[in-house]
Amino acid sequence: MPATTRDPAPRITKFTNCRLPRGNQLVEQDLWIDSRSGRILKDQEAFYEFQLSPDQVVDLGGRILAPGLIDVQLNGAYGFDFSVPQSTPEEYEKGLHEVNRELVRTGVTSYLPTVVSSNPEVYWKVLPSLGPSGDHRRAEDGAESLGAHVEGPFISPGRNGVHKVEVLRAAHTFQDIIDCYGADNIPPRSEQTYGAITPPPAATSPIKMITAAPEVGDMMSNIREIVSRGIIYSIGHSDATYEQGLAALDEGATMVTHLFNAMRPFYHRNPGIFGLLGQSEYETEQHSRPYYGVIADGIHLHPTSIKIAFNAHRSGLILVTDAMKLCGLPDGVYEWTNGERIVKRGARLTLEGSDKIAGSSATLIECVNNFRRWAGATTAEAIRAVTEIPARMLGLDGVKGSLDSGADADLVVLGETDDPDAGPILTVDQVWKFGVKVYDAEKE
Structure with a gap:
């Protein structure tokens, strides 16, 4: 993926004196990247076989060099709402x-720009702009879309959260789904037959993931068709029972949207959707345990709930922000997409006049720091939850969220400071996109 900037960037960069997340640990290791291809190089091959010399050597002074972070549920930020x-x-x-x-x-x-439950006209207008950014994207453009996440409107009216009930729908046929999102926004069906676990690669089309309640309407019978088109089906805003959740996995669901929030609560005689994490790795021939999103902002979930989920299914946990356009803005009262108003007080967002949580204003690195502290995860495990694991869920393993040779050279340099209240916290010191440095905290 070529990187283009106004000033030519050094082609070959070698990072040294750094720690890389490998598995669940941090390992001292150098890393080579190529800004022309925008990818990570195999260092031994680059040096010995191709006899390449680095154009620049970056000494990170022992800091962490990790893949760029991936947020699979982001509603907006810095005053911009993807649903408007x-x-x-x-x-x-x-x-x-x-x-x-x-x-x-x-x-x-x-990231996946996320559109909340809306009228069809909204999807028709905004989705064409939210698809994958593509091969001609420049490093200086910043973060890139990996495709849209449509959260609703096929969700349970009883588990709607702050989604407006008036726009919610029930799908009976796949045509109902097409009519809602727009035919041009849904990829065609693959001619190849795929199992329920691994969907085919998505065609060039805006939608990457759909969050829907499997028990609403005849959605259960449409999951397989959704997955056959390379779209990830995520269970969310749902009153599904444990048995209905298992049935959804059998049909091809592979993800759970913001676990615990806006779903039937855990009960010892009916564990609900959370119970899906308790399955053995391959409970049946049809499905394995799903990936699941967790909002570790200190508001949506109690720290112990996060720790329980992590211990139940470590390789499936994906940290998400569920951030709204208020992320990065000062405290106050703001208009929301459905004519209601949201109150922002620090990281806490609520629907005006109620205690209903209305999304988040936390950043993903803040969620990483919270998760590392609350769940007792290693630093490498916390990084995996925003890099390797979401990339694997999206079918982009080895392309995004990875430091293996051939992966996109999307990188973040993480420093570590001591907070008197929170203890050690990770900080974003540098960001590299396609092998080009696009942010340096020291120069801000």
Whole structure:
């Protein structure tokens, strides 16, 4: 993926005196990247076989060099809401580009722009701008879209959270889904037959993931069709029982949206959706345990709930922000997409006049720090939850979220400081996109 900037960037960069997350540990190891291809190099091959010499050597002084962070549930940030069409497509895309340039400063190099439950007209207008950024994207553009996450409107009215009930729908046929999102926004069905676990690679189409309640309407009978088109099906905003959750996995669901929130609570005689984490790794021939999102902002979940989920299924936990456009803005009262108002007090967002949680304003690195402290995870495990694991869930293993040779050279340099209240915290010191440095905290 070529990287283009106004000033030519050094082609070959060698990072040294750094620690890389490998598995569940940090390992002292050098890393080579190529800004021309935008990818990570195999260092021994680059030096011995191709006889390449680095154009620059970056001594990180013992800091952590990790893959760029991936957020699979981001509703907006810095005053821009992905669910709100602008007067023209050009104005919408201008706001989107501004978010991308700001977002990369938080360490997020890739994400799924998320559209909440809306009328069909909203999807038709905004989804064409939210698809994967593509091969011609420049490093200086900042964070890139990996495809849209449509959260609703096929969700349970009883588990809607702050999604407006009036726009919720029930799908009976796949045509109902097409009519809602728009035919041009859904990839065609693959001719090849795939199992329920691994969907085919998505065609060039905006939608990457759908969050829907399997028990609403006839959605259960449409999951396999959704997955056959390379779209990830995530169970969420759902009143599904444990048995209905298992049935959804059998049909091809592989993800759970913000575990514990907006779903039937755990009960000892009916564990609900959370019970899916208790399955053995291959409980049946049809499905394995799902991936699941966790909002570790200190508001959506109690720290112990996060620790329980992590201990139940470590390799499936994905940290998400569920952040809204208020992320990065000062405290106050703000208009929301459905005409209601959101109150922002620090990281806490609530629907005005109630205690209903209305998304998050935390950054992903803040969630990483919270998770590392609350769950007792190693630093490498916490990093995996925002890099390797979401990349694998998205079918991008080895392309994103990885430090293996051939992966995109999306990188974040993490420092560590001591907070008197929170203890050691990770900080975003540098961000590299496609092998080009696009953010340096020391120069801000």
